[in-house]
Amino acid sequence: MTDEIDQLLLNALMEDSRRSLKALAQISGLSSPSVAERLRRLEERGVIKGYTVEVDPRHFGYQLQAIVRVRPLPGKLHEVERQIQSIPEFTECDKITGEDCFVARLHVRSMEQLDELLDRINASAETNTAIVKKTSVPRRLPPMN
Amino acid sequence: MTDEIDQLLLNALMEDSRRSLKALAQISGLSSPSVAERLRRLEERGVIKGYTVEVDPRHFGYQLQAIVRVRPLPGKLHEVERQIQSIPEFTECDKITGEDCFVARLHVRSMEQLDELLDRINASAETNTAIVKKTSVPRRLPPMN
DNA sequence: CGGGGTAGCCGAATAATAGTCGCACCCCAA
DNA sequence: TTGGGGTGCGACTATTATTCGGCTACCCCG
Structure with a gap:
């Protein structure tokens, strides 16, 4: 179904998805039409x-990154979800099991903005916010064997 | 520094980073050499x-996705961080403020594997795990104006 | 006010890459 | 043995990328 060559290709694209078919062909040992077909x-x-x-958000003034856990007030679950979706500074959000219903990633330019955005959410949910100090593991792929 | 055209380009690449320079040129209204120069x-x-x-991890059998909060035991902070980094099923990890020192995303094939991996971490940290039920907001860019 | 430097853009030409197609090979099942 | 699906290839054509010279707008400073 998905063999070692596909994995080579995926890894190569993970490193640089703008690589040419020709480059991918060399990496995988196939011809470029074959690579095109596999992709x-x-x-x-x-x-x-x-x-x-x-993209590096700091270049747009987003100096702070926070992980926000969100627990909607009773009956407010959908409202909160829509609210998070509608605030573009939330750049990811997962709905999870447990007492907190959502975990989201938030990018802001300042503490003031952090406060302002969380206040909006706080009208219909409790939040718990942690500032990101460092990225220990940059986004990567799980093993594919 | 970064004008509207750069933002157009970034948005276009966010949607599909394999777009050709020619396509990007049409989107931005520039010539393709200019686009190449901007990139x-x-x-x-x-x-x-x-x-x-x-990549969709489910195609590799990763049926479960979890958000794990990790609080290292006293003196174990670096050890825990290295441990997380060395387990490839952790596909992201941020070091954060607050009582939990890390939040990580974990992809596993089964509950057994979840248990096994967390057990390893639990030798040197307390963990708090939530299963991802749904992605409310897929990864996106914060506003760039 | 005007030279000179710079930054950014363009079009045209060349170099490189991508897409198309017909055919070969392998594997497996009839 | 035969035939069909799946995957691969090379060679050709179409499309795209890169390079380069020159143009314009802007700014700085004499």
Whole structure:
């Protein structure tokens, strides 16, 4: 289904998704039409969900990054979810099991903005916020064997 | 420094980082040499940190995704951090303020594996684990104006 | 006010890459 | 043995990337 060559390709694209088919062909030992065909199939099957760019938010003034746990007040779950979705400074959010219903990542330019955005949420949820000091593990792929 | 055209380019690449320079040129209204030059500068300045691929872990049998909060035992902070880094099923980890020192994302194939991996960490830390039920906000960029 | 430097853009030409196609090979099942 | 699906290849054509010279707008400072 997904063999070692596909894994080579995925790893190579993880490092740099703008690599040419030719470069991918050299890495994998296939010809470039074959690589094109494999990518097409990986995309078709949904193994590859998309190709994206990694942007450094600090270059846009987002000096602070926070992890926010959100526990909606009774009956406010959907409202809170929509609220989080509608605030673009929340750049990820997962709905999880346990007392907290959501964990989200928030990028802000200042403490004032952090306070302002959390206040909005706090109208319908309790929040628990931790500031990110450092990224210990940058986004990576789990093992694929 | 970073104008509207750069933002157009970044958004276009966020949607699909394998777009050709020609396509980006059409989107931005520039010529393709100009687009190439802008990308080069965005990369050089570190605004663009890289181009990556979005892979669906479920296709590799990772049925479960968990958010793990980790509180190392006294004196074990560095050991725990190294341990997390060395377990490839942890696909992200941030060091944060507060009682929990780390929040990490973990992909596993089964409850057994979840238990096994957490047991390893539990030798030197307390953990608090929540299973991801749904992704409310898929990874996106904060506003860039 | 005007030279000179710089930054950014363009078009055209060349170099490189991507896409298309017909065919070969392998594996397996009839 | 035969035939079909799946995957690969090389060679060709179409498309894209890169390079380069020159243009314009802007700014700094004499």
